[in-house]
Amino acid sequence: MARPRKIDQITESRDDACEDRIVHVDAVREARVGMPSAHEVASLSAMFSILGDPTRLRIIAALRGREMCVCDIAASVGQSESAVSHQLRVLREQNLVRARKNGRRRYYVLDDEHVEDVIRMALAHVAHEDGEGSVSE
Amino acid sequence: MARPRKIDQITESRDDACEDRIVHVDAVREARVGMPSAHEVASLSAMFSILGDPTRLRIIAALRGREMCVCDIAASVGQSESAVSHQLRVLREQNLVRARKNGRRRYYVLDDEHVEDVIRMALAHVAHEDGEGSVSE
DNA sequence: GATACTTGTGAATAAGTATTCATGTAACGG
DNA sequence: CCGTTACATGAATACTTATTCACAAGTATC
Numbered sequence: 001m002a003r004p005r006k007i008d009q010i011t012e013s014r015d016d017a018c019e020d021r022i023v024h025v026d027a028v029r030e031a032r033v034g035m036p037s038a039h040e041v042a043s044l045s046a047m048f049s050i051l052g053d054p055t056r057l058r059i060i061a062a063l064r065g066r067e068m069c070v071c072d073i074a075a076s077v078g079q080s081e082s083a084v085s086h087q088l089r090v091l092r093e094q095n096l097v098r099a100r101k102n103g104r105r106r107y108y109v110l111d112d113e114h115v116e117d118v119i120r121m122a123l124a125h126v127a128h129e130d131g132e133g134s135v136s137e
Numbered sequence: 138m139a140r141p142r143k144i145d146q147i148t149e150s151r152d153d154a155c156e157d158r159i160v161h162v163d164a165v166r167e168a169r170v171g172m173p174s175a176h177e178v179a180s181l182s183a184m185f186s187i188l189g190d191p192t193r194l195r196i197i198a199a200l201r202g203r204e205m206c207v208c209d210i211a212a213s214v215g216q217s218e219s220a221v222s223h224q225l226r227v228l229r230e231q232n233l234v235r236a237r238k239n240g241r242r243r244y245y246v247l248d249d250e251h252v253e254d255v256i257r258m259a260l261a262h263v264a265h266e267d268g269e270g271s272v273s274e
Numbered sequence: 275g276a277t278a279c280t281t282g283t284g285a286a287t288a289a290g291t292a293t294t295c296a297t298g299t300a301a302c303g304g
Numbered sequence: 305c306c307g308t309t310a311c312a313t314g315a316a317t318a319c320t321t322a323t324t325c326a327c328a329a330g331t332a333t334c
Contacts, residue, residue, distance in 0.1 A: 021208045021212070021279095021280090022208070022209055022212045023206055023208055023209050023242070023280095024205070024206070024209050027203055027205055027209055028205075028209050028212050028213050030203060031198075031199035031200075031203060031205065031209075031210075031213040032199075032213055034198065034199075034201060034202075035195060035198050035199060035213070035214075036194075036198055036260060040260060040263055040264075041191050041194055041195060041198075042191065043263040044188075044194055044256070044259050044260065044263055045188070045189050045190060045191045045194050046189075047189075047259060047262070047263070048185045048186075048188035048189035048194070048259070049185075049186070049189030049190075050189075051181075051182070051185035051189075052182050052183075052185035052186030052187075052188075052189045053182060053186075053291090053292075054178050054179065054182045055292080055293090057173075057178055057181055057182050057185070058172060058178060061168075061171065061172050061173055061178075062168035062169075062171075062172065063168075064171060065171075066164055066167065066168060068161070068164055068165075068168065069160055069161070069310080069311090070310070070311055070312095071158045071159070071160055071310070071311085072159055072160055072161050072164055072165050072168075073168075075158070075159045075165050076165050076168040076169055076172070077172075079293085080293080080294075081310080081311070082293080082294070082295080082311090082312085082313090083292070083293055083294075084311095085310095085311060085312055085313080086292075086293075086312085086313080087292080088311095088312090089312075089313085103301065103302075103310090104300070104301045104302065104309060104310050104311075105160070105301095105309095105310065105311085106310075106311065106312095112262075114258070114259075114261070114262035114265065115262070117258060117262075118255060118258055118259055118262065119181070121251070121254060121255055121258060122181050122184060122185070122251075122255055123173060123177060123181065124251070125184070125249075125251035125252070125254075125255065126177055126180040126181055126184070127177075128251065158309095158310090160310095190321090190322075192322080192323090206280080206281090207280070207281060207282095208280070208281085216323085217323075217324075218280080218281070219281090219282085219283090219323080219324070219325080220322070220323055220324075222281060222282055222283080223282085223283085223322075223323075224322080224323095225281095225282095226282075226283085240280090240331065240332070241279060241280045241281075241330070241331045241332065242280065242281085242331095243280080243281060243282095
């Protein structure tokens with residue numbers, strides 16, 4: 001009925017808490033052993049959440065191999081400069097982009113070489129899915 | 138002040154719309170050329186959104202190399218079976234997991250070899266970030 | 275068939291979030 | 305200075321979403 005909490009609490013592995021019902025004890029144990037740490041899960045989900053927004057994804061895509069000022073980014077992704085600026089702050093806080101100041105412009109560049117790899121791999125994934133025809137069914 | 142729309146409209150590239158101000162015309166053109174298609178952006182962001190939830194991420198992590206029934210997944214990720222069932226439906230609809238029915242149990246497996254790769258790469262990224270000490274500052 | 279068990283699902287709801295508007299601030303030009 | 309440009313930021317708000325509760329549906333067991 002409610003939604004009491006979201007983050008911060010579920011990052012616990014609950015090894016000590018009551019485990020409602022377990023059918024395959026060994027499978028659960030293995031799953032728990034192989035489970036990324038709470039910190040890793042938090043970092044990963046934070047990163048994926050950031051990439052999960054179309055505007056941010058476009059911003060990152062636009063910045064591949066290029067530095068751009070805010071208004072050009074806005075034009076590239078088709079959003080207002082204010083909206084882009086808000087999202088750039090999110091990306092900045094996660095160290096995904098970095099800004100260089102030149103006059104009154106601010107030129108943004110990607111600050112994370114791994115993110116490009118992840119997106120490239122995910123793009124390949126999407127292309128493969130489409131080719132296989134198993135994307136939306 | 139408002140937030141009139143979110144998806145479905147911003148997926149347009151707006152090549153025809155008014156582009157507020159453009160400083161570096163060539164950079165914007167290049168960015169637009171290199172921009173993934175609206176369909177790709179939508180698919181990518183949908184996939185990243187799914188991975189952006191800690192519970193779903195844990196579910197996927199638990200299912201790596203293993204098939205599990207719902208109650209064991211719930212015990213592994215530390216959530217109620219209902220919550221897990223809801224999330225499994227999301228994962229099912231995106232063809233990330235697949236269910237096998239056996240008696241009254243339902244055994245889930247990963248249905249996407251690429252997702253594991255993406256997560257593995259992202260994990261490496263997080264580990265690297267931590268080592269560099271540039272994750273939360 | 276009745277009952278217990280496992281999972282799916284719908285409604286409710288609280289928390290989260292992305293955009294817009296308005297405004298602030300720094301940099302440059304007059 | 306004063307206005308303009310380029311960007312940042314705070315508040316407002318509409319939209320999204322993850323969990324919980326209650327219950328339904330299917331299955332095995334008695």
